[in-house]
Amino acid sequence: TQLLEQSPQFLSIQEGENLTVYCNSSSVFSSLQWYRQEPGEGPVLLVTVVTGGEVKKLKRLTFQFGDARKDSSLHITAAQPGDTGLYLCAATGPETGGFKTIFGAGTRLFVKA
Amino acid sequence: GAGVSQSPSNKVTEKGKDVELRCDPISGHTALYWYRQSLGQGLEFLIYFQGNSAPDKSGLPSDRFSAERTGGSVSTLTIQRTQQEDSAVYLCASSLGTVKETQYFGPGTRLLVL
Numbered sequence: 136t137q138l139l140e141q142s143p144q145f146l147s148i149q150e151g152e153n154l155t156v157y158c159n160s161s162s163v164f165s166s167l168q169w170y171r172q173e174p175g176e177g178p179v180l181l182v183t184v185v186t187g188g189e190v191k192k193l194k195r196l197t198f199q200f201g202d203a204r205k206d207s208s209l210h211i212t213a214a215q216p217g218d219t220g221l222y223l224c225a226a227t228g229p230e231t232g233g234f235k236t237i238f239g240a241g242t243r244l245f246v247k248a
Numbered sequence: 249g250a251g252v253s254q255s256p257s258n259k260v261t262e263k264g265k266d267v268e269l270r271c272d273p274i275s276g277h278t279a280l281y282w283y284r285q286s287l288g289q290g291l292e293f294l295i296y297f298q299g300n301s302a303p304d305k306s307g308l309p310s311d312r313f314s315a316e317r318t319g320g321s322v323s324t325l326t327i328q329r330t331q332q333e334d335s336a337v338y339l340c341a342s343s344l345g346t347v348k349e350t351q352y353f354g355p356g357t358r359l360l361v362l
Binding site for chain 1: 281283288289290291292293298303304306307335336339341348350351352354355356
């Protein structure tokens with residue numbers, strides 16, 4: 136069974152601080168996705184990373200896929216209250232049985248103004 | 249265009265009753281997924297439809313759970329003889345085609361079994 140382990144589980148920071156959240160697995164994945172979920176809503180896709188060592192930037196968010204394609208990180212620069220939410224990593228592909236997307240338990244981020 | 253919609257948004261039921269949860273995917277999306285999210289947890293895959301057929305039912309937790317999709321559009325997830333451990337948010341997502349396509353999620357149905 137492939138597992139995606141996310142850390143930390145919970146993070147509370149002040150506006151303007153930087154933070155990094157992690158997604159780790161013992162399995163190799165062909166791609167990894169990061170989602171953000173706000174209360175009462177479904178997850179929304181932020182980015183997909185597919186190449187080992189790949190770095191993608193989305194405004195103040197920087198996503199990295201590990202060289203071995205077993206782990207990924209999300210770095211937020213100068214966090215804002217609007218960044219508050221549950222950040223989920225997910226993987227889909229032959230490694231997950233083809234049709235199945237597996238999700239980590241998520242990192243719950245709270246940014247205080 | 250409209251996004252994925254789910255109904256009801258909230259459902260409270262008594263243990264032992266049956267419930268039906270509905271998902272209306274984005275028009276033209278052939279793939280549809282059901283997930284379950286328990287409090288403080290990530291999403292648990294339940295079932296995947298491509299058109300009206302479900303090539304992967306491996307995630308259904310027990311034979312009390314079933315799902316169908318008709319006309320390549322609306323899907324219904326049915327839970328029979330509900331148990332308290334079925335309490336969770338049930339999320340539906342749809343995508344244009346294969347699992348490589350972006351999944352768009354609905355807001356979920358919050359189920360509480362008393």
